[in-house]
Amino acid sequence: MNDVSVTFSYAFAGSPCGGLRTRVRSAEVTMRPSGALWVEAERALVVADLHLEKGSSYAARGQMLPPYDTRETLRRLEAETAALSPQVVVLLGDTFHDRRAEARLAEDDAARLRTLAVGRTLVWVIGNHDADGPKALPGEAADELDLCGLRFRHEPQAGAQPGEVAGHLHPAAKVRAPRGVIRRRCFVTDGERVILPAFGAYAGGLNIRDAAFAGLFVRPPLAGALGPQAVRAIGWRQLTDD
């Protein structure tokens, strides 16, 4: 990202739930402290990069990470669906950590995923970790989805993609202050597109000043850093490298 000295201002506003409201193209969206994106006009809840069964994937290779990541991720997702009653839930790709992850799901976790689809549309956008889509679980698989003037896909495409909502990169923001340094998962948007933080309990973060984000934004973007109670709007100039 170039160091642009001109300050662009973004319209953003807090909301009572701790979310941060902003616009992507013409659509109004809310970044939730959970890391989910809420598109109120369509009552659509969007979450990216759940990486379900990442723990068991490591365990199979000899690193016995606690086997609770899937239920923790689903617990947080259920909290969002309970709070918002969405009509559509969009899983924005890499929902499973690997192609065999669905087969490793514990029965009660699978049941919770089935419940998610009851009475609403569940869309599985295909990611690079889970290219096959769900095998036994309900819902529609899709490479892309258009909704409310926005285009939902897993991996952000190079060049101008107005209205793109994507995941894949696991954005994280790092802020340095005299009292210390803080690194958090974050949304990142320039008003043209928005990239969601990873929602999965074991999903790590990539600093948005990393070159992987270069060229995706037409101007220095705004980061929405996740906190326990609220999403904080952080300007590009306040961010720092890892």
Next chain:
Amino acid sequence: MADASGPTADLLPPRFADWFARRGWSPRAHQLEMVAQGRGGRDALLIAPTGGGKTLAGFLPSLIELAERPPANAPRGLHTLYISPLKALAVDVERNLGAPILEMGLPVTAESRTGDTGLSRRQRQRVKPPDILLTTPEQLALLCAWEGARLYFEDLRCVILDEIHTLHSSKRGDLLALDLARLQALAPNMRRVGLSATIDDPEVIKAWMASHRAAPGAGAEAITLVRGPPGAEPVVDVLLSEGRVPWSGHTAQHAMAEVYEQIRRARTALVFVNTRFQAEFAFQELWKLNEDALPIALHHGSLAAEQRRKVEAAMARGELRAVVCTSTLDLGIDWGDVDLVIQLASPKGASRMVQRIGRANHRLDEPSHALFVPANRFEMLECQAAREAIAENRLDGDPPRVGALDVLAQHVMGCAVSEPFDMLELYDEVRSAGPYRDLPWEDFEQVVDFVSTGGYALKTYDRFRRIVRLPDGRWKVRDLNVAQRHRLNVGAIVSPAMLSVRIATRGGKGGRKVGEVEEGMLEMLDPGDTFVFAGQVWALVGVTNLDVLVRPAPDRDAKMPSWGGSKFALSTYLAKRVRQLMFVEAHWTVLPADVREWLEVQKDKSLIVGEDELLLETFPHRKRQFLVCYPFEGRLAHTTLAMLLTRRLERLGVGPLGFVCNDYALAVWALNPMSGLDFDELFAQDMLGDDLESWLAESFMMKRAFKSCAIIAGLVEKRFTGEQQKTGRQITFSTDLIYDVLRRHEPDHLLLRCARADAASGLIDVARLSDMLARIKGRIRHAPLDHLSPFSVPILLEIGKERSPGGAGEMILAEAEAELIAEATQ
């Protein structure tokens, strides 16, 4: 020195007696005593001052045994294993051992083996072991995790533990004790020998190093204590700097000219400081004064290894007049020429000081000379107390340790990698190690379950077991891959993440490496900021992955990060002595006039209280209300106390705004006055219950402790945090995520128990806080004042210099957001 006469002289074979005579030496009594213990096959702990021929005493029995054994037809295994806390010491002892072996023409091979030993030599050592192997605890753990460990060690007769006082009271010591138990099982005739110059409580060390098998002749009683002659009493002075002792600070800048003068007068001086920052600062200051261009060098753990070795070599050649150093030189090879040890800033504990003073004058009949240089007024009290404690030979000890379970998990895996184990047999073996002698079976079972599947209540990983049960009921490692990964992860020392400091090239890449710094230090600097490192001023260019890029800064004055304080906590024993010194007026005569006057004014304006009382002052200052108290329990315990006090004050509606702590005192400030509070209630011991629990669970200290436990126990691998993404970029997958998930779904998991225990002892000092609260119960002396007191000045001066690592997360983000809003609305 004691001459060998009478029957003990017969202990030495003629070849050895002649060798002593040729060198013009007489064997010392403790050396002969060690030979006698060796001949009797008994375990021994030798305490002898530096310069007393301690190392030779440790090796003599082995050398004699090796010299006397008949020639063998078959190649023989290892006879003696020497364990040193430092790589450099192992290599140095190898060199020193060469002289007697060569001069007596003994048929003995002695070789060192450390992380730096070349691959071919290590491979040869494995196939054809030397008679004596000199190595470190980490290498021993690795040797024990070999498939052929049983065969390799079956002939082992003796294990020598050098500088044993630095080995025992840590996770490193836990692992070593477990490996000793393993060695004993492989080689039942093995003797254990401990060596040390400074031990305050030999019983604690004996209990640690002993074998606690349920057998006759086991336990701490089985170890004979051998004492060398006491060395000459050290001469310790405190630099008084009449009239100029500062109120606060840790740099001792005021005394640098005097320190330089001392260096000028000495042959060779070691200048000890407590932190790397202090080392850099003192080095800069001394060079500013160095008109004589004396060769003064710098030595601390962040410098590149090559640079440290250069300094050590120059020191060994006698080319240096002084080295400014941190604890990196607390131990180590002998430099005969050092005649003065200077301690800059507070000593923190008497035992550490004895160790450091011991680095001077390795001749028993000449006293070591040491000079304490206090950096502020409280340190003046502390230095005087330490001087008196050393004169009375009263050292502060470590309490006996209970072995950590994460270390046990690493050991159990090591055992399974080496050969199949029977659970009951291994349980008995583990309990023969001092730190684990009271280990409950349930804990052991849990650890084995953890090693196998992660030990979760949710049993979904059974098919991924890392160790599996054989038909005969024994356990072994699943496959070579798991074994190999364990070997890469062995060793109980977990250091903070280190970044390489490199000079930036024109292309913005990392060039020559200058040294390493802890990750935390960088967090205080922005690109362009200047700082002192490796004795030079640098400007920060930027940070890439694991490199800190710097360029030489044109100006000599660096923007110094406030990196105050000491990483060592004031020892409990020394803290008590400071309180005593302070509260007995007749004692004040040892202090310089300005410090004495400071105490007088404190007595006049506020209070001086008894040694078991707690002085607590309340006063308004700059539109805020202050509460200051002086427990003298060290920064860690004070920080914990302050965190808990602010929670309580919050509930009482006082509106606390902040706090600051140092080793001696803590200050809390608030909106509303606090003089009317019930202080006995406020400091009631029950604050260590729920309040502590809920605060700790969220604290960064728990997360840090968890990370280290997870690495030691093998839950995650050392290189785990960097995970490659398809794009080839690093995604940080921190153990914090694992901590959060585990805490919610299985709060009683083994590793969380380990982390809680570590945090409570090492990071927040709960035990010490608890003792303090018990001590002051009903003994709080409150002084309600109209304005600040003389004692409160040093702590108030520290306000604003403090960072709050991890604690201020949300505030930082909220401020960043406010900044953006301000910018947008201008």
